[in-house]
């Protein structure tokens with residue numbers, strides 16, 4: 001039975017792609033090829049595989065699967081999201097200029113300002129939601145417009161189609177970090193983007209147990225260029241980790257669908273709580289860019305942020321929560337609560353941070369697979385404690401208080 005010649009929906013594609021059944025054995029799971037090298041039968045021509053940095057059958061299965069899901073022609077798997085993003089930036093040379101979302105992921109910000117600068121690559125951070133501002137900052141040397149939508153942690157929306165058109169007119173590329181939405185909800189290549197990057201560490205793998213990055217392109221020359229850079233720079237994803245990502249992908253749709261449904265319910269609940277000053281969620285009608293978001297995606301996703309009065313309120317609220325993990329990262333089976341001021345944006349001066357709306361009262365929640373009523377009950381009691389001024393407690397490890405977290409935990413996010 002050929003699985004390639006008829007159209008199936010994403011849910012089906014996640015489970016029944018061309019690697020779902022192994023042709024030689026009938027195995028319904030992709031074998032993990034740990035081999036670093038491959039025996040060659042001839043002296044004058046190499047076989048399909050020669051060395052695992054250049055090509056590995058397990059990695060290839062993942063790369064073909066993600067390419068198909070994003071509607072691209074070729075995919076590439078890397079050791080982390082940052083390895084994928086950094087490799088994509090190696091396309092550019094001294095004298096080139098890159099235009100980037102001002103609220104880009106912290107690691108991408110660090111790559112651009114700390115590394116590209118040293119290689120003589122110029123950059124400008126702009127508010128991508130304002131197309132006039134983007135236009136105004138294009139230079140003759142601009143080679144890429146780099147987008148993240150929704151952005152982190154304020155879930156700002158960029159019009160992928162409009163930016164891609166602008167880039168095309170200007171003769172430069174459009175890159176989209178699609179980590180928050182995944183191809184299940186958003187397919188930037190179909191909206192005109194040239195290259196999609198993912199931290200597959202998040203929703204795509206989904207279990208907080210693997211670091212991985214992906215790149216997908218549609219243009220043949222761009223595919224050749226990324227392939228060359230992947231092999232040259234060498235930050236490839238190991239075979240075992242490729243298998244973990246492939247396994248995560250099979251449940252991506254149900255996980256995201258369920259988490260998104262719960263996110264809606266939590267947002268509705270939080271909007272009734274007087275201590276919550278603001279909620280940032282692209283699914284809310286009043287959210288800036290929500291109409292554009294609805295037009296370019298299939299859902300608002302499973303991540304939202306909300307604002308309490310100040311740090312003291314955050315401390316008390318968080319100390320009384322039992323269910324969500326309080327940590328850096330997102331997109332996992334467990335709900336993950338993050339504190340941007342001390343985690344993703346700790347390196348940013350307070351003034352700069354607050355100017356961008358990232359106040360000391362802001363929390364971000366990536367909704368997991370817990371029952372929504374349990375999450376609401378947990379939030380309810382934590383808000384009650386906040387209201388009554390109950391003393392902060394040492395949460396220790398979940399679900400019961402099993403000791404004090406190591407001191408290093410508090411600074412983990414600064415480095416991530």
Ligand SMILES: *Cc1c(COP(=O)(O)O)cnc(C)c1O
Nearest residue numbers: 080081082105177179199201212
């Ligand atoms: C986590 C993340 C990254 C970096 O990915 P790693 O796998 O941690 O290297 C990049 N972009 C976004 C939006 C992320 O959330």
